[in-house]
Amino acid sequence: xxxxxxxxxxxxxxxxxxxxxxxxxxxxxxxxxxxxxxxxxxxxxxxxxxxxxxxxxxxxxxxxxxxxxxxxxxxxxxxxxxxxxxxxxxxxxxxxxxxxxxxxxxxxxxxxxxxxxxxxxxxxxxxxxxxxxxxxxxxxxxxxxxxxxxxxxxxxxxxxxxxxxxxxxxxxxxxxxxxxxxxxxxxxxxxxxxxxxxxxxxxxxxxxxxxxxxxxxxxxxxxxxxxxxxxxxxxxxxxxxxxxxxxxxxxxxxxxxxxxxxxxxxxxxxxxxxxxxxxxxxxxxxxxxxxxxxxxxxxxxxxxxxxxxxxxxxxxxxxxxxxxxxxxxxxxxxxxxxxxxxxxxxx
Amino acid sequence: xxxxxxxxxxxxxxxxxxxxxxxxxxxxxxxxxxxxxxxxxxxxxxxxxxxxxxxxxxxxxxxxxxxxxxxxxxxxxxxxxxxxxxxxxxxxxxxxxxxxxxxxxxxxxxxxxxxxxxxxxxxxxxxxxxxxxxxxxxxxxxxxxxxxxxxxxxxxxxxxxxxxxxxxxxxxxxxxxxxxxxxxxxxxxxxxxxxxxxxxxxxxxxxxxxxxxxxxxxxxxxxxxxxxxxxxxxxxxxxxxxxxxxxxxxxxxxx
Numbered sequence: 328x329x330x331x332x333x334x335x336x337x338x339x340x341x342x343x344x345x346x347x348x349x350x351x352x353x354x355x356x357x358x359x360x361x362x363x364x365x366x367x368x369x370x371x372x373x374x375x376x377x378x379x380x381x382x383x384x385x386x387x388x389x390x391x392x393x394x395x396x397x398x399x400x401x402x403x404x405x406x407x408x409x410x411x412x413x414x415x416x417x418x419x420x421x422x423x424x425x426x427x428x429x430x431x432x433x434x435x436x437x438x439x440x441x442x443x444x445x446x447x448x449x450x451x452x453x454x455x456x457x458x459x460x461x462x463x464x465x466x467x468x469x470x471x472x473x474x475x476x477x478x479x480x481x482x483x484x485x486x487x488x489x490x491x492x493x494x495x496x497x498x499x500x501x502x503x504x505x506x507x508x509x510x511x512x513x514x515x516x517x518x519x520x521x522x523x524x525x526x527x528x529x530x531x532x533x534x535x536x537x538x539x540x541x542x543x544x545x546x547x548x549x550x551x552x553x554x555x556x557x558x559x560x561x562x563x564x565x566x567x568x569x570x571x572x573x574x575x576x577x578x579x580x581x582x583x584x585x586x587x588x589x590x591x592x593x594x595x596x597x598x599x600x601x602x603x604x605x606x607x608x609x610x611x612x613x614x615x616x617x618x619x620x621x622x623x624x625x626x627x628x629x630x631x632x633x634x635x636x637x638x639x640x641x642x643x644x645x646x647x648x649x650x651x652x653x654x655x656x657x658x659x660x661x662x663x664x665x666x667x668x669x670x671x672x673x674x
Numbered sequence: 675x676x677x678x679x680x681x682x683x684x685x686x687x688x689x690x691x692x693x694x695x696x697x698x699x700x701x702x703x704x705x706x707x708x709x710x711x712x713x714x715x716x717x718x719x720x721x722x723x724x725x726x727x728x729x730x731x732x733x734x735x736x737x738x739x740x741x742x743x744x745x746x747x748x749x750x751x752x753x754x755x756x757x758x759x760x761x762x763x764x765x766x767x768x769x770x771x772x773x774x775x776x777x778x779x780x781x782x783x784x785x786x787x788x789x790x791x792x793x794x795x796x797x798x799x800x801x802x803x804x805x806x807x808x809x810x811x812x813x814x815x816x817x818x819x820x821x822x823x824x825x826x827x828x829x830x831x832x833x834x835x836x837x838x839x840x841x842x843x844x845x846x847x848x849x850x851x852x853x854x855x856x857x858x859x860x861x862x863x864x865x866x867x868x869x870x871x872x873x874x875x876x877x878x879x880x881x882x883x884x885x886x887x888x889x890x891x892x893x894x895x896x897x898x899x900x901x902x903x904x905x906x907x908x909x910x911x912x913x914x915x916x917x918x919x920x921x922x923x924x925x926x927x928x929x
Contacts, residue, residue, distance in 0.1 A: 448786070531801050543833040543834070586820060
């Protein structure tokens with residue numbers, strides 16, 4: 328079964344009678360952390376984000392004796408809220424990384440830079456907090472990227488994201504909690520997945536998910552970890568990014584009992600920016616892809632074709648033109664009516 | 675096997691034994707009791723909130739007060755957290771026994787490598803252990819507008835349970851009974867079939883009283899009873915008919 332869910336709608340003013348006190352970790356910038364076991368030292372620079380399992384900070388690793396080159400490096404440091412959940416996330420990440428190294432083999436490519444840098448505990452105001460340090464990925468969220476650069480980029484960036492997911496799947500894992508906030512796009516268009524709290528071994532129940540992107544939430548299948556699960560989330564993500572307003576309206580109108588994946592398919596069909604992707608999205612929503620390899624290939628073919636067909640840009644008629652037209656018609660009708668009455672202007 | 679009771683209510687009990695006492699009894703028998711207070715308009719009241727907290731504490735579980743649209747994710751999270759917590763507690767106990775007074779006394783205190791190994795085992799256990807969750811739904815009159823959300827949440831929980839590797843079953847009760855005689859009525863016996871979790875409460879006769887304590891005891895008895903005999907008895911089937919039977923035609927008679 329799932330490990331955690333995060334809802335996309337945060338209800339304001341909700342009452343919480345919390346028995347197992349949820350610890351809110353907060354560390355001020357400038358604080359220096361020292362690992363209890365590995366004794367590496369980090370300076371907190373700023374908050375990068377909060378996930379379901381913990382908080383991520385941008386840190387600088389401070390002078391290390393043998394590893395000179397790293398001493399000035401920037402990293403992302405994630406502190407865990409719950410030691411056991413957090414360790415479980417680390418375990419999954421470690422085995423994924425191990426498989427990456429042994430299966431992808433050769434070093435030298437930029438991707439071979441280790442993702443996990445350090446795993447340790449720190450003393451934060453009297454509490455022992457587990458943390459891990461990973462490679463820092465600068466970039467903006469997928470949503471912000473598309474908003475800034477335009478929907479034309481989605482075919483390309485989406486393809487890169489699918490390639491990432493495909494890699495994860497090849498190693499026998501499912502990302503699980505795929506959502507707009509968990510995808511970062513670099514300036515050069517590279518795509519990175521962040522927050523691996525949902526990383527689940529295939530066949531197990533998805534550890535962590537967000538309702539909106541969850542296959543079960545849309546009555547479209549199980550919560551077992553398989554490639555189709557991530558592909559479904561990817562489809563919802565696409566719909567959310569290219570048709571956010573329409574999706575929100577539809578969510579508002581639907582009841583949980585009647586919520587259906589057909590609503591999503593219909594939305595795709597009737598949306599100018601989503602329609603080009605309809606064939607792919609429908610298959611992903613139905614779980615019809617045999618593998619994520621196939622899904623990736625088809626996406627690439629589709630987006631290549633899209634970029635090469637000159638589509639007529641769909642521009643709505645400006646409002647002033649509509650008014651203008653209306654007024655002209657009105658005047659025309661009046662003139663005809665007057666003419667029909669035999670009204671003579673010269674008289 | 676992991677056993678849990680999940681109580682969903684919207685107010686204070688007003689009949690019979692104190693629910694916290696019943697919950698403490700459940701805990702004795704190795705059944706964890708979680709409680710969700712569900713409020714849509716207004717608040718649950720100081721007393722109601724207090725009672726919910728007390729029941730969960732006595733039952734060794736978790737309590738939350740949420741709005742009905744948060745119900746699905748809340749009970750999903752609670753069920754899972756309680757599984758992990760149960761394993762965690764057992765593991766800490768083992769560690770104290772193995773490592774003695776001068777060793778680490780909890781999973782958190784272990785050095786990273788050992789912790790990684792222990793948590794890996796714990797993860798396997800929480801994924802593979804057998805699990806039974808009995809849902810106990812307050813069906814007093816004020817709950818009526820929330821029952822659709824409750825039903826959706828049950829479906830959602832069932833979906834999560836199905837995804838587990840270990841055998842997971844769910845059973846549903848509501849209280850009070852239709853004639854005031856019964857403390858709780860069974861709507862669904864142990865099942866892992868999501869199809870059966872539909873239209874559970876369609877013909878409910880909603881009444882005013884809230885005998886939370888007695889209802890809890892009833893569910894505990896069901897757990898106990900069920901561990902003695904594996905097949906369900908005629909007695910339980912009559913509960914089921916009372917819950918869902920229609921016009922004397924026992925259309926929902928399920929063997």
